[in-house]
Amino acid sequence: MQIVVCVKQIPDPANPSRFDPDTFRLSRSEDQILDDTDRYGVEMGLRLAEATGGTVTLISMGPTGRAQGIRQALAMGADRAVIVDDETLEGADALTTARILAAAAGHTGFDLVICGTESTDGYSGVVPQMLAELLGVAALTYATGVEVADGQVTIHRQTSAGYDVVVADLPALVSVTAGVVEPRYPTFRGIMGAKKKPTETFSAADLNVPISVGQQVVSISPAPERKAGVIAEDEGEGHLLILEKLQEVKVI
Amino acid sequence: MTEVWTFCEESGGGPSTLGLELLAKARRLGQVTVLYTGSGSPRAWETLGEHGATRIFHFDHGDRLAAGPVAAALANLAAEHSPQLLLFGQAYTDRDVAGRLAARMGVPVLSNAVDVTLGSDGQARTRHEISGGSEIAEAAFVSTGPHLVIVRPKSFPAEPVGGNPPPVVAVELPDVGGAGAVVTERHTRERRGPDLEEATVIVSGGRGLGAAEHYSLVEGVAAPLGAATGATRAIVDAGWVPYAKQVGQTGKTVKPDVYMACGISGAMQHLVGMKDAKTIIAINKDPDAPIFTIADLGIVGDVHQVMPKLIAELADS
Numbered sequence: 045m046q047i048v049v050c051v052k053q054i055p056d057p058a059n060p061s062r063f064d065p066d067t068f069r070l071s072r073s074e075d076q077i078l079d080d081t082d083r084y085g086v087e088m089g090l091r092l093a094e095a096t097g098g099t100v101t102l103i104s105m106g107p108t109g110r111a112q113g114i115r116q117a118l119a120m121g122a123d124r125a126v127i128v129d130d131e132t133l134e135g136a137d138a139l140t141t142a143r144i145l146a147a148a149a150g151h152t153g154f155d156l157v158i159c160g161t162e163s164t165d166g167y168s169g170v171v172p173q174m175l176a177e178l179l180g181v182a183a184l185t186y187a188t189g190v191e192v193a194d195g196q197v198t199i200h201r202q203t204s205a206g207y208d209v210v211v212a213d214l215p216a217l218v219s220v221t222a223g224v225v226e227p228r229y230p231t232f233r234g235i236m237g238a239k240k241k242p243t244e245t246f247s248a249a250d251l252n253v254p255i256s257v258g259q260q261v262v263s264i265s266p267a268p269e270r271k272a273g274v275i276a277e278d279e280g281e282g283h284l285l286i287l288e289k290l291q292e293v294k295v296i
Numbered sequence: 297m298t299e300v301w302t303f304c305e306e307s308g309g310g311p312s313t314l315g316l317e318l319l320a321k322a323r324r325l326g327q328v329t330v331l332y333t334g335s336g337s338p339r340a341w342e343t344l345g346e347h348g349a350t351r352i353f354h355f356d357h358g359d360r361l362a363a364g365p366v367a368a369a370l371a372n373l374a375a376e377h378s379p380q381l382l383l384f385g386q387a388y389t390d391r392d393v394a395g396r397l398a399a400r401m402g403v404p405v406l407s408n409a410v411d412v413t414l415g416s417d418g419q420a421r422t423r424h425e426i427s428g429g430s431e432i433a434e435a436a437f438v439s440t441g442p443h444l445v446i447v448r449p450k451s452f453p454a455e456p457v458g459g460n461p462p463p464v465v466a467v468e469l470p471d472v473g474g475a476g477a478v479v480t481e482r483h484t485r486e487r488r489g490p491d492l493e494e495a496t497v498i499v500s501g502g503r504g505l506g507a508a509e510h511y512s513l514v515e516g517v518a519a520p521l522g523a524a525t526g527a528t529r530a531i532v533d534a535g536w537v538p539y540a541k542q543v544g545q546t547g548k549t550v551k552p553d554v555y556m557a558c559g560i561s562g563a564m565q566h567l568v569g570m571k572d573a574k575t576i577i578a579i580n581k582d583p584d585a586p587i588f589t590i591a592d593l594g595i596v597g598d599v600h601q602v603m604p605k606l607i608a609e610l611a612d613s
Contacts, residue, residue, distance in 0.1 A: 057564070139403075162546060168405070171395070173391065176475070177395070206540075216477070262436050264432070275596065277583075278579075278597025286577055289575070
């Protein structure tokens with residue numbers, strides 16, 4: 045089975061994000077990391093490939109930089125990577141991203157595409173659904189469990205009430221929630237081997253994807269500040285301050 | 297008059313609260329058609345009428361996963377009626393339909409909006425809270441309509457304005473072949489205590505609790521207060537508590553009277569889901585934790601010291 049996992053390199057969320065004052069775009073340094081959310085998709089892809097004797101191909105759009113994120117996913121065990129890196133894609137919206145990923149998945153071929161539910165930098169949260177529509181396949185979204193058997197994929201789909209069991213024929217797309225599986229850590233052998241794995245890089249033009257801009261950020265301004273509160277060191281009586289506050293706001 | 301369409305998923309046999317919130321906003325922008333997915337009922341149509349809907353398109357998808365067939369049917373309807381603006385909620389099925397519809401129609405979507413306005417030229421503008429809510433971004437469409445916007449829950453209060461049940465159009469759903477999926481089972485998780493999204497008091501825990509079993513401290517404080525219990529993404533990902541408890545960007549958006557953050561540092565992705573609580577109380581060991589920048593009362597201390605004493609005091613009172 046041919047499994048494609050969409051991954052994204054993002055600025056480290058531990059460092060506050062910086063926006064370019066002219067374009068309002070997120071500044072992307074050379075040192076990007078693998079979006080933590082994507083580790084779950086990579087792990088799920090590896091497990092399904094191991095169970096079915098398949099392969100895992102990573103596809104990724106964005107500035108490659110030093111490619112630490114891509115290499116981390118390869119070191120976990122993915123077989124190869126297809127990267128679309130093109131400066132005309134800077135500031136690309138969700139639809140352009142989905143078109144690029146669809147073209148890349150079309151290039152590699154697939155039985156199952158796996159995505160995270162949303163990236164940790166952009167959070168648009170609609171790329172998997174757009175990608176599925178462009179590929180003409182079902183999107184089994186917010187999966188908390190995934191199984192593949194007899195040409196079908198079955199997931200547990202997170203709902204506000206609990207979960208649904210959803211089934212579709214392959215080829216299909218699945219978006220996985222964080223926590224769906226415990227991602228493995230790359231081994232030393234995996235890390236050394238990652239450097240030798242095949243990686244192809246394309247531009248948007250190589251894939252014949254037109255870039256359209258349908259939306260733009262027009263301003264970024266500071267939000268109104270919240271009134272500063274009381275911060276107190278606990279010297280054994282912190283709980284009493286909390287009780288007082290709860291009484292003040294009439295909760296008790 | 298401007299045509300605004302709002303998505304509404306059926307929940308508990310009637311319109312979802314989120315759907316009614318979108319309707320409350322949309323009726324100030326134009327004439328509202330509700331896109332209702334679910335089995336539907338006269339009572340549901342009454343409620344939608346009371347909240348200002350002037351027409352209902354009803355998509356009864358049965359055991360089919362809604363997104364594929366609903367997006368296909370909606371694309372045809374949108375081509376026929378040319379609505380200027382379509383509002384969806386930041387929720388599972390809403391996102392699925394909006395994403396597929398946008399790709400099908402080749403139009404952009406703006407996600408995570410907290411407000412929407414329409415210019416005199418009919419172009420939609422949106423407001424977004426970014427960087428954990430410390431900054432506001434304004435975005436605009438540069439394409440012609442329809443404009444698709446996904447709005448965060450609790451951005452607008454749902455309120456009835458009086459109105460009769462509007463005409464209901466049953467929309468036939470096309471066969472989408474390989475783009476379709478089937479729901480074979482539905483499971484409802486039993487919930488102990490009040491609903492996170494409706495609760496007036498919430499006690500939440502994060503990584504600072506140290507281990508899964510210490511989540512009992514959160515439950516211990518919540519129970520005597522009649523509070524709902526929440527969690528950060530970090531401890532949900534770690535498997536300490538179910539995903540349904542997650543508060544934040546990828547979880548639930550809450551606006552309780554009191555939010556007590558225990559062992560929560562205040563990652564941006566968490567803050568955006570709870571910063572609009574009226575009163576925020578935080579307990580954290582690290583005096584530099586970002587949660588203290590928005591706390592009304594911050595206790596710099598160890599949750600394992602403070603919370604057991606708090607539980608004891610609450611038991612006495």
